Structure formats: structure tokens, C-alpha cells
Amino acid sequence: MTSASDDPDRPTGADHDPPAGIVHREIVALILLSAVAIAAFFTTRAIARTTHQMRLSDAAVWYSRGQQRARTGDAIQAAAAFRRASAIDRDNADYRLALAASLADAHDDEAATRVLMGLREITPEDAEVNLQLARLAARRGETSLAVRYYHSALYGFWGADAADAPRRVRIELIEYLLARGDRGRALSELLVLLPNLPDDAAAQLQAGQLLLDAGDGRLALEHFRRVLELDPRSPQGRLGAGLAAFELEDYASSQRYLRSAPRQSERGREVLAIVDAIAAGDPLLPRLRQSERRTRLAAALAHVATASDTCLQSSTAPPPAGNREQLAALRTEVQAFEERTTKGRIDEDALASGVNLTFRVEQALMARCGPGSTLDRALVRIARRHDLDRP
Amino acid sequence: MKRPVTSVAQRLRLRENQLFLALTIVVGIVAGLSAVLFSIAIEVTSRVLFGLDPSALRLFAVPGAVSLVTGVLLARVFPDVRGSGIPQTEAAFHLHRGVIPARVPFGKFLTGVLCIGSGHSMGREGPSVQIGAGIASVIGQWLRISPERTRDLVPVGAAAALAAAFNTPVAAVIFALEEIIGDMNAALLGSTVVASVASVVVERSILGNQPLFRVPTYHLEHPAELLAYAALGIVGGVLSLVFTKSLLALRRGFARLPARTKVFQPAIGGLIIGAVLIGVPQVMGVGYEFVDQALNGGLLLHTLVLLCLVKLAATVVSYTSGNAGGIFAPSLYIGAMAGGAVGTIVHRLAPFPTADPGAYALVGMGALFAGIVRAPMTSVFMIFEITQDYQILVPLMVANLLSFTISRRYQRAPIYHALLEQDDVHLPDASGMAIGSGWTAGEVMHDAAPLVAPDLTIRSVWERVATGPEQVYLIGDHERLKGLLPRARLEAALQEGKQDQPIGMLLGAGFVHAHPDHPSHVVLDRLAQSDGALPIVSREHAAAVLGIVTADDIVRYLAERVSLRE
Numbered sequence: 001m002t003s004a005s006d007d008p009d010r011p012t013g014a015d016h017d018p019p020a021g022i023v024h025r026e027i028v029a030l031i032l033l034s035a036v037a038i039a040a041f042f043t044t045r046a047i048a049r050t051t052h053q054m055r056l057s058d059a060a061v062w063y064s065r066g067q068q069r070a071r072t073g074d075a076i077q078a079a080a081a082f083r084r085a086s087a088i089d090r091d092n093a094d095y096r097l098a099l100a101a102s103l104a105d106a107h108d109d110e111a112a113t114r115v116l117m118g119l120r121e122i123t124p125e126d127a128e129v130n131l132q133l134a135r136l137a138a139r140r141g142e143t144s145l146a147v148r149y150y151h152s153a154l155y156g157f158w159g160a161d162a163a164d165a166p167r168r169v170r171i172e173l174i175e176y177l178l179a180r181g182d183r184g185r186a187l188s189e190l191l192v193l194l195p196n197l198p199d200d201a202a203a204q205l206q207a208g209q210l211l212l213d214a215g216d217g218r219l220a221l222e223h224f225r226r227v228l229e230l231d232p233r234s235p236q237g238r239l240g241a242g243l244a245a246f247e248l249e250d251y252a253s254s255q256r257y258l259r260s261a262p263r264q265s266e267r268g269r270e271v272l273a274i275v276d277a278i279a280a281g282d283p284l285l286p287r288l289r290q291s292e293r294r295t296r297l298a299a300a301l302a303h304v305a306t307a308s309d310t311c312l313q314s315s316t317a318p319p320p321a322g323n324r325e326q327l328a329a330l331r332t333e334v335q336a337f338e339e340r341t342t343k344g345r346i347d348e349d350a351l352a353s354g355v356n357l358t359f360r361v362e363q364a365l366m367a368r369c370g371p372g373s374t375l376d377r378a379l380v381r382i383a384r385r386h387d388l389d390r391p
Numbered sequence: 392m393k394r395p396v397t398s399v400a401q402r403l404r405l406r407e408n409q410l411f412l413a414l415t416i417v418v419g420i421v422a423g424l425s426a427v428l429f430s431i432a433i434e435v436t437s438r439v440l441f442g443l444d445p446s447a448l449r450l451f452a453v454p455g456a457v458s459l460v461t462g463v464l465l466a467r468v469f470p471d472v473r474g475s476g477i478p479q480t481e482a483a484f485h486l487h488r489g490v491i492p493a494r495v496p497f498g499k500f501l502t503g504v505l506c507i508g509s510g511h512s513m514g515r516e517g518p519s520v521q522i523g524a525g526i527a528s529v530i531g532q533w534l535r536i537s538p539e540r541t542r543d544l545v546p547v548g549a550a551a552a553l554a555a556a557f558n559t560p561v562a563a564v565i566f567a568l569e570e571i572i573g574d575m576n577a578a579l580l581g582s583t584v585v586a587s588v589a590s591v592v593v594e595r596s597i598l599g600n601q602p603l604f605r606v607p608t609y610h611l612e613h614p615a616e617l618l619a620y621a622a623l624g625i626v627g628g629v630l631s632l633v634f635t636k637s638l639l640a641l642r643r644g645f646a647r648l649p650a651r652t653k654v655f656q657p658a659i660g661g662l663i664i665g666a667v668l669i670g671v672p673q674v675m676g677v678g679y680e681f682v683d684q685a686l687n688g689g690l691l692l693h694t695l696v697l698l699c700l701v702k703l704a705a706t707v708v709s710y711t712s713g714n715a716g717g718i719f720a721p722s723l724y725i726g727a728m729a730g731g732a733v734g735t736i737v738h739r740l741a742p743f744p745t746a747d748p749g750a751y752a753l754v755g756m757g758a759l760f761a762g763i764v765r766a767p768m769t770s771v772f773m774i775f776e777i778t779q780d781y782q783i784l785v786p787l788m789v790a791n792l793l794s795f796t797i798s799r800r801y802q803r804a805p806i807y808h809a810l811l812e813q814d815d816v817h818l819p820d821a822s823g824m825a826i827g828s829g830w831t832a833g834e835v836m837h838d839a840a841p842l843v844a845p846d847l848t849i850r851s852v853w854e855r856v857a858t859g860p861e862q863v864y865l866i867g868d869h870e871r872l873k874g875l876l877p878r879a880r881l882e883a884a885l886q887e888g889k890q891d892q893p894i895g896m897l898l899g900a901g902f903v904h905a906h907p908d909h910p911s912h913v914v915l916d917r918l919a920q921s922d923g924a925l926p927i928v929s930r931e932h933a934a935a936v937l938g939i940v941t942a943d944d945i946v947r948y949l950a951e952r953v954s955l956r957e
Contacts, residue, residue, distance in 0.1 A: 037417055041420070047431055083684070090601075
């Protein structure tokens with residue numbers, strides 16, 4: 001690096017000046033200049049601080065306006081106000097998060113993602129930023145990315161006042177996975193969640209419902225039973241236990257729980273009807289008289305025969321279309337079975353054959369004419385319960 | 392007893408080299424403080440004048456009303472602080488031995504704050520440079536250091552102020568060398584670096600170590616993306632030309648208005664800007680807030696295009712109407728918007744992976760700066776300092792090169808030089824500087840004959856010059872040269888019977904000239920293009936004739952040199 005001060009050929013006027021007193025004029029001038037510079041520095045710093053405060057105050061006003069507009073549902077205006085706030089006070093992550101949320105509310109996902117990515121570059125471990133990114137990715141249907149952001153949020157930094165937040169985020173992730181039909185990954189997340197659950201009825205109930213949706217009836221039933229221990233009169237606990245028992249094919253327990261539930265959902269009523277139909281129509285239940293078994297089987301065969309006739313007669317079968325010939329053959333088989341078993345004693349093999357036949361007809365009906373009635377579903381479950389659901 | 396006292400006194404004396412080094416640091420600090428204060432003052436003024444959320448009436452009224460005040464200040468009190476300040480600083484360095492009157496930094500601060508704070512679409516960097524350079528010059532004059540050192544302080548102060556204004560110390564040093572001094576190998580490199588560092592340290596200790604823009608890390612996503620950046624360079628070059636040419640043309644138009652309107656010209660600009668702000672308030676003032684949004688991909692395509700075009704027009708109006716403010720920031724703003732728009736289109740349509748539009752906005756900034764200011768090295772270093780990312784440099788250089796080349800191809804002089812030329816100030820350029828041995832125009836020229844007024848008739852002029860030896864006559868009035876008239880053209884006009892017509896009608900559109908410091912090769916080249924005589928004009932006032940060079944003068948001068956040697 002060369003500098004003018006290194007150049008020996010440059011004129012050096014001060015060297016030729018006569019000495020002026022003990023201390024040279026330039027030194028006095030420099031000291032004076034330095035004193036002025038120091039004073040100017042502190043003055044400027046004080047002014048800068050005042051201006052900074054003014055700026056922060058302006059940003060807070062814009063943020064407050066944005067919140068007001070967000071509350072009235074005007075996401076676009078809210079985003080504009082939050083944008084002003086975050087432009088003035090660029091260090092405030094809350095403003096930028098609010099901006100991203102408003103942009104997302106205004107369905108400007110691309111802009112919201114950019115704001116969040118900007119924040120994530122600064123604080124990659126910020127849980128709230130990752131959570132919002134996860135929600136945006138989820139909304140776009142990018143499951144892998146969403147799960148990655150959800151996990152970043154779960155293992156990110158949450159403030160001391162948000163101890164419950166990771167559990168809520170994991171539940172949100174599980175619900176998202178269940179909505180996407182990914183029950184396996186949802187169950188894995190549930191297994192991580194369960195040890196950290198508080199032992200209160202609400203948390204146990206939520207876990208039970210999620211387990212039920214994820215297809216783990218046994219664990220779900222355990223949690224619903226815990227709910228009923230903590231709150232024996234919980235209608236949701238009874239409903240959940242009834243549904244879980246139903247999934248486990250414990251129809252007696254299911255019936256007991258569901259009948260004791262005072263307020264029932266549509267699903268609860270539907271399941272109770274199936275359970276009732278199973279209890280009333282299963283010919284293979286123990287401790288039934290022979291005549292009762294015959295009557296139940298005959299009723300089941302009569303139902304599938306009628307249903308087959310109706311299905312075969314419908315000119316436009318709804319999708320999925322099944323094999324008409326197969327259903328017709330089964331209908332003939334039902335008729336032959338009825339004729340064969342009308343007279344005389346029915347042994348256990350004949351009962352099993354009859355139950356299996358109803359199952360096969362139900363399968364064919366399902367394939368050709370779609371889901372059937374409560375009784376149809378009960379007949380399928382009866383066959384399955386006795387391991388007679390072979391084709 | 393006396394000896395020890397003298398010895399202490401001698402030791403306390405500073406050699407000028409040491410003094411200059413100490414001054415460099417002090418100038419760096421003071422210029423940095425001035426840039427910080429200038430920036431704060433603009434912000435506070437804008438906040439006071441417009442409030443937090445201005446009404447349409449306020450947006451319209453403020454620029455015009457404030458410009459009425461600044462119009463008086465700029466026309467009557469501080470006539471040398473109009474516009475950017477960078478051309479004036481260059482003129483001070485090259486032509487006035489670095490002498491800048493004390494009223495200039497003060498006036499620039501005051502009028503710059505009022506003009507930019509009242510919403511004019513102008514930048515703060517140019518004024519900061521003039522203020523910094525002015526303070527440095529005033530300090531140098533006050534300390535009575537040698538004229539050469541006073542001159543050297545000008546780019547030092549300019550670099551320090553720019554470093555603080557833009558928070559890019561390296562780019563500020565390069566800018567001082569590339570633009571102010573015009574020589575990348577200048578011996579002042581060390582001094583400008585010291586001052587820039589001192590300035591940035593001061594600026595960061597007051598405002599914090601915050602970059603001017605927060606830019607995500609961008610990468611070249613695919614080699615084919617370079618084509619997209621090349622397209623951006625072409626767009627940047629075209630926009631640079633549109634900006635430069637429209638600015639120069641409109642400024643020329645304002646300059647042709649009667650002198651008495653000069654007071655009101657800024658207010659005319661203010662009224663136009665007020666009307667623009669009602670519809671597009673985003674172009675108000677410096678506008679870095681929106682540049683930041685473009686760099687982070689936060690603006691939609693139609694917004695980017697709109698802001699690019701409106702900012703361009705608004706800056707041209709604000710600048711040419713005579714307000715005080717720079718074009719440094721507007722060129723970055725326009726570039727960011729243009730780049731963002733190109734990037735958005737490329738991002739949507741390109742069949743290969745591309746970076747976010749923000750990356751293009753960043754490169755666009757550099758491309759427009761390179762095209763308008765024509766300081767390509769500054770542009771590259773500035774963007775590098777903003778991003779701290781090497782990855783963007785290759786696309787940036789591609790776009791810069793194209794923009795710079797297109798701009799240079801269709802606009803001869805860089806904008807700051809062209810602005811000075813409009814004011815009849817001609818700066819020396821690298822190719823025209825006197826170098827080594829040989830002679831200069833000033834050495835060979837002879838005194839010029841008095842100017843012939845252009846409204847005299849051809850007959851009356853002929854009667855005066857017919858018997859003289861001159862083969863070329865200088866036409867002009869009020870000490871302003873209008874053109875050259877060869878004797879042969881005068882005789883031809885007489886033969887065609889145009890005796891009673893004014894002689895001014897015989898003048899062509901322009902004339903070749905040289906300056907006293909031009910070396911022999913430039914003089915010979917221009918003499919060959921002339922009508923036998925080359926007027927030598929002042930760099931400070933290009934219409935003021937200092938002398939004439941003819942082939943005879945050169946022969947006579949060389950003969951004298953030969954005889955002297957013998």
C-alpha cells in the first residue's frame with residue numbers, strides 16, 4: 001500500500017515553516033480538531049439514539065395497526081402494516097413473524113415463505129419460524145418438507161413460557177399426518193408423544209382419539225379407560241372407549257360403553273347400531289339355543305338374498321362395479337343353502353358355512369353396489385369375529 | 392538552558408507527512424460523522440414533514456412547498472450545491488486544487504436534508520461525498536497545509552463520507568480512486584483506506600454493525616442462468632441509457648429557461664413529485680426500504696416494473712429541476728426493481744433451476760450502477776460488501792460488463808462528466824493527461840484574437856479582417872466562444888451575396904477544442920480535425936478561450952526547443 005505520505009518528492013510545507021512557540025501550531029490545531037471530533041461523536045451518538053427510539057416507536061405503531069387489521073380479518077392491510085413495522089425495525093422478529101402470518105392469511109404463501117426463510121437464516125433454531133414454515137409446506141402438500149420443519153420446530157428453541165408448545169406442535173404434526181393418511185408415521189409420533197403426556201383427562205382423551213385414528217385400538221382403549229378413571233362421567237371417554245373396543249372386536253364392551261355415553265356423535269350412534277346388530281344377529285354366540293341359532297342364520301341369509309336381488313336388479317350399479325355373474329352365483333348358492341337347511345338339525349359346520357356364505361355375499365355386494373346397511377356391516381364383522389371371513 | 396526547550400519544541404513539530412496521516416484519521420472521523428448526521432437529519436425531516444402516515448394532500452403539498460424555500464437557497468445562497476455533489480467534488484479536485492469554500496458543505500447539508508427529506512427522489516450518497524470532501528478541504532485550508540495536500544484531502548474526505556453513508560468501506564475507497572481521482576493506481580490509496588476505516592468505525596459505533604440491506608445468500612443455481620444474468624445486463628444497459636439521456640436532455644431543457652426562473656425550477660420539480668407521490672409513495676426520498684424488499688423477493692412483478700419506471704422518471708425530474716440530491720441511490724433502486732422484475736420472469740419461465748428474484752435484484756443494482764455511474768469496479772466491490780458472498784460475483788460481473796459496454800457505446804461521457812460538460816466544465820480523462828516528455832497545448836498556444844460578435848453582419852466583419860493574417864476567426868460574445876469560422880467560408884459567403892446576414896449563421900453545430908494540459912498527441916489529433924486552428928479553452932469554463940494553436944505555433948515551438956538544446 002502506497003500513500004502520499006510516503007512520497008519524498010511531495011512538498012512538505014510545514015518543514016519549511018519557522019517554529020512558532022514551543023508547541024507547533026499544527027499540533028494545537030490537531031488537538032483542537034480531535035476535541036471537536038470527539039464532541040461531535042458523542043453529540044451524534046445521542047441524536048442517533050433519540051432517532052432510533054423514534055423509529056422503534058413508529059414501528060410499534062405500525063405493528064399495533066397491523067394487529068388491529070388482522071383482528072378484523074383484513075389480512076392484506078395487516079400485512080402492509082406489518083411490512084412497514086418490520087422495514088423500520090428490521091431486528092424485530094415478532095414483526096416479521098406477524099408479517100409472515102398475515103401474508104399466509106392473505107394466501108401469499110410465497111412471500112410468507114420468503115419472510116420466514118429470511119428469519120430462519122438468522123435463527124435457524126427458532127421454533128416459531130419453523131412451525132410457520134411447516135404449516136406453509138403442509139398447505140402446499142409438501143409432506144416431507146412439512147415434517148422436516150415440524151421436527152425443526154419440535155427440537156428448536158421455545159421460550160420459557162412455552163413449555164407446553166412442543167406437545168402442541170407434535171399433536172399438530174400427528175393430525176396433519178393422519179389427515180394425509182400416513183397412519184404409520186402418525187403412530188410413530190404418537191409413541192414419542194405418549195410418555196410426555198400429562199396425566200389429566202383432556203390430554204389422555206386427545207391421545208386416545210389420535211391413537212384410535214391412527215389405528216391402535218388397544219392403546220386407545222387404555223387411554224380412554226384412564227380418562228374414565230380420572231373422570232368417570234366423561235361422555236367423550238365412554239364414546240372413545242366404545243369405539244376403541246369396537247375396533248378391537250370386543251363388541252360387548254363396546255356396547256356397554258356406547259350405551260352409557262349420554263351424548264353421542266353420529267359415528268357413535270352408527271357403531272352402536274352395528275354392535276347391537278351383532279349382538280342380536282350372531283348365530284355363533286355361545287349359550288344360544290339351537291332354534292335361536294337357526295333363526296339368526298336364516299335371518300342373515302334372507303337379508304343377503306334380498307340385498308342381492310335388489311343389487312342385481314339395479315340397472316346402473318354405482319361404482320365400483322362388481323362381477324354380476326359372481327353375485328348371481330352366490331345368490332343361487334344362498335337359495336340352495338336355505339333349501340338344504342330349512343329342515344333338520346344344523347350342525348356347527350353348517351352354521352360356519354352359512355356365516356361364511358353371508359360374508360362372501362356381502363363382499364360381492366360391496367364390490368358391485370357399494371357400502372351396505374348397518375346389518376350388512378354387522379354380518380361382515382360377525383364372520384370376521386369367528387374367523388370365517390375367508391373368500 | 393535554552394537548548395532542551397528547543398529540542399522539545401523541535402520534537403513536537405510535525406513533518407507534513409505525519410500531519411497528513413493524522414489529518415487523514417481526523418477527516419475520516421469527521422466526514423463519517425457528517426454522513427451519519429446527514430442520514431439522520433433526512434430521516435427526521437421526512438418524519439416531521441410527512442408524519443407517520445401522510446394524507447394525499449400532504450404528499451402532494453410538501454415537496455413543492457419545501458422546494459420553494461430550497462429554490463431560493465440553491466439559486467441565491469448556495470448556487471454550487473445543486474444536484475449530486477460528486478461532479479462538483481471531481482471539479483474541485485481536478486481543477487480547483489481541492490479548494491472548496493466552507494459554505495459548500497454547510498449548504499449541501501442544509502439543502503440536501505430539505506430536498507431529500509421533503510420527498511424528492513434523490514440519494515444521500517452524492518451529497519455526503521460533497522459534504523465530506525468539503526469538510527476535508529476546509530480543514531486543510533484552515534491548517535494552511537500545502538495546496539497539494541489540501542487537494543489530496545478531497546478524495547480522502549469523499550471516501551470517508553461514502554464509506555459511512557453506504558457502510559461499504561472498500562467500495563468507498565475504490566469509488567474515490569475510480570471516480571473522484573480517475574486513477575486506480577493513485578498514490579492516495581493508503582490515505583483513503585485509513586480515512587474509510589476510521590469513518591466506518593465511527594459509523595458502526597453509532598449506528599451498530601448493520602448492513603444497509605439484509606440479503607439472503609444467493610447462488611448460481613445452474614450454468615445456464617448466466618444467460619439470464621446477461622439478459623439482465625442488457626436490460627440494465629438500456630435502462631442506464633434511458634436514465635442518463637433523459638436526465639441530460641431534461642436538464643438541458645431546464646437550463647435553457649430564463650435565468651430568473653431558476654429560483655422556481657426546484658418547486659416545479661416538487662409539484663410534479665408531489666403528484667407522483669400520491670399514486671406511488673414508494674419512490675419518496677432515498678427508498679432503501681423498498682430496495683431491501685426487492686432484494687428479499689418481497690415485491691410482485693407489476694410492483695417491481697411500476698417502481699422501476701416511476702423511480703426513473705421521478706429521479707430525472709427531481710434532479711434536473713435543480714434540487715440537491717444524488718443519483719447514486721436512485722440508480723441502485725432502479726436496478727434492484729429492474730433486476731427483481733427480470734428475475735421474477737426468469738424464475739417463472741426458465742426451463743432450468745434459477746435463483747430467487749432477490750438475486751437478480753442484487754445483480755440489477757450493480758448493473759445499473761455500472762451503466763449509469765460507469766464505475767464498474769466500485770459496483771462489483773459494493774455488491775460484494777453488501778452480500779459478503781463470492782458466489783454472486785460471476786453473474787454480477789457478466790451483467791456489469793454488458794451494462795457498462797452498452798452504456799459506453801451509446802453515451803460517450805459518463806454521467807458525472809456529462810453533467811459537468813453541460814456546465815462548460817471539462818474534466819481531464821486518463822487518455823488526455825499530459826504524460827512524460829513532449830509538450831502541452833498550453834505551451835504552444837498563442838494569444839487568441841478578440842471574439843467576433845455573432846450578430847455582426849458578414850460585410851462588417853470582412854471589412855475588419857480582410858487585410859489581417861488570421862485564417863480562422865473566433866465567434867462569440869460575453870467571453871463565451873460560440874464557434875470557429877474559417878476565412879474561406881467567410882469569402883464564400885461574400886461571393887454568394889450574403890453580406891448583410893449575421894455572421895453567426897455561418898457557424899457549424901460544434902467545434903473541436905483542447906485544454907491547456909492536453910498533451911501533444913491529443914493536440915495534433917484534434918488540430919487535424921479542426922479548420923486549421925484549435926481553440927484552447929479553460930477546463931473550469933469551457934467557453935472561455937485561453938489561446939489558439941495552429942500548425943505554425945507547433946513548428947515555431949519545436950524550432951525554439953531545438954535551438955535551445957543547441
